Amino acid sequence: MFSKRNFLSGLVGSCFGVVFCLTTSNILIELTYHDLAGYIFGCLIFIVGFLCLIQTVKSSVFSLQTKIWMVLLTLYVCFTGVLCFVLDSNWFFQASAGKMTIVYTLSSISISCVLVYCLVMVLNLQICNCLCCKQPFPVPFVRIGYQICICIIGSVVLGVVNGVLFGTFDVEDSHESYHDFHLYQLYVLPTGFLCGFVVGYFNQYLRDFVFREKITIESTQHHPLSEESSLLSDENEKDVDWMYGVGNEEKV
Numbered sequence: 269m270f271s272k273r274n275f276l277s278g279l280v281g282s283c284f285g286v287v288f289c290l291t292t293s294n295i296l297i298e299l300t301y302h303d304l305a306g307y308i309f310g311c312l313i314f315i316v317g318f319l320c321l322i323q324t325v326k327s328s329v330f331s332l333q334t335k336i337w338m339v340l341l342t343l344y345v346c347f348t349g350v351l352c353f354v355l356d357s358n359w360f361f362q363a364s365a366g367k368m369t370i371v372y373t374l375s376s377i378s379i380s381c382v383l384v385y386c387l388v389m390v391l392n393l394q395i396c397n398c399l400c401c402k403q404p405f406p407v408p409f410v411r412i413g414y415q416i417c418i419c420i421i422g423s424v425v426l427g428v429v430n431g432v433l434f435g436t437f438d439v440e441d442s443h444e445s446y447h448d449f450h451l452y453q454l455y456v457l458p459t460g461f462l463c464g465f466v467v468g469y470f471n472q473y474l475r476d477f478v479f480r481e482k483i484t485i486e487s488t489q490h491h492p493l494s495e496e497s498s499l500l501s502d503e504n505e506k507d508v509d510w511m512y513g514v515g516n517e518e519k520v
Contacts, residue, residue, distance in 0.1 A: 274472045281468015282461040284387065285426065289460035292379045292430045293452070296372060299352050306352050309379075314349030316382045317342050334413065341381070341420065348378035369435025376434065377427030384423040388416075415474050422467035429459045 298305035321342035324335060352375065388410045410416060437452040 271473075271476075273476065274469050277472030278465040278469035281471070282465040284468070285422075285460035285462075285464020286457055288380060288383050288423075288426055288464070289430055289456050291383060292376050292427070293434060293456070295379055296375060296431075296434055299375065306354075310349050310352030312349075313352060313378055313382055314346050316385060317345030317349055317378070320345060320381075320385060334417075345378045345381055348375050351375060365435065365438075369432060372435040373428055373431030376431030377424055380423040380427035380430065381420065384419050388419060410471065410475075412474060412478060415471050418467055418470055418474075422463050425463050426460060429463075430456055 295305075295309060299309060321339065324338040324342055327335070351371065392410060410419060433452050433456050437449070
């Protein structure tokens with residue numbers, strides 16, 4: 269299970285985890301104090317959530333039960349997109365610290381999910397793909413349902429930790445107390461590093477598994493006694509997900 273590729277992928281994932289934590293905290297600060305930022309990020313989060321909803325409904329990767337949970341998650345993202353429009357309202361600043369922490373946590377989870385979704389989209393489109401990364405049987409970075417679930421769990425964990433710590437340390441008032449902001453970073457950045465490492469490591473492990481399965485199918489496809497495998501492979505290639513680049517090989 270341990271390999272150099274998995275470890276390197278974990279390190280890359282940890283870097284993304286740290287970047288996502290910093291990005292989320294800065295977005296929350298902007299949402300709190302700038303009307304224009306609230307409108308812009310609110311619209312972006314709502315649009316991405318709506319695209320995720322369409323993608324989830326059309327996808328054949330998930331079982332019915334998992335698809336229901338995915339639909340609820342995308343609706344939640346759309347709801348938090350609307351919530352961004354009221355983060356700078358008077359009632360929000362007059363709310364108790366506990367209520368503000370809950371709102372920050374809900375928004376942080378949504379922002380983390382949107383960031384991870386956009387990252388997966390970029391990686392699967394292979395915009396940053398180079399010649400040294402090409403393989404004889406290309407496999408998307410996130411292909412099967414288990415990988416998608418790992419990404420979602422990681423983004424939710426990052427969002428919860430970010431939102432709770434953001435509200436607890438009053439990071440929105442960091443312009444008055446830099447000590448609170450640095451203390452917040454001291455807790456949240458290691459969490460982002462660890463969470464990103466775990467997600468990156470296991471995603472690469474599952475990707476290598478899919479790669480080995482694809483090689484097996486490709487190698488047996490032209491064998492005279494492998495007509496059944498060939499038909500099965502062709503059937504899987506028919507149903508391709510426009511976002512994740514996945515077929516219906518595995519359902520979660």
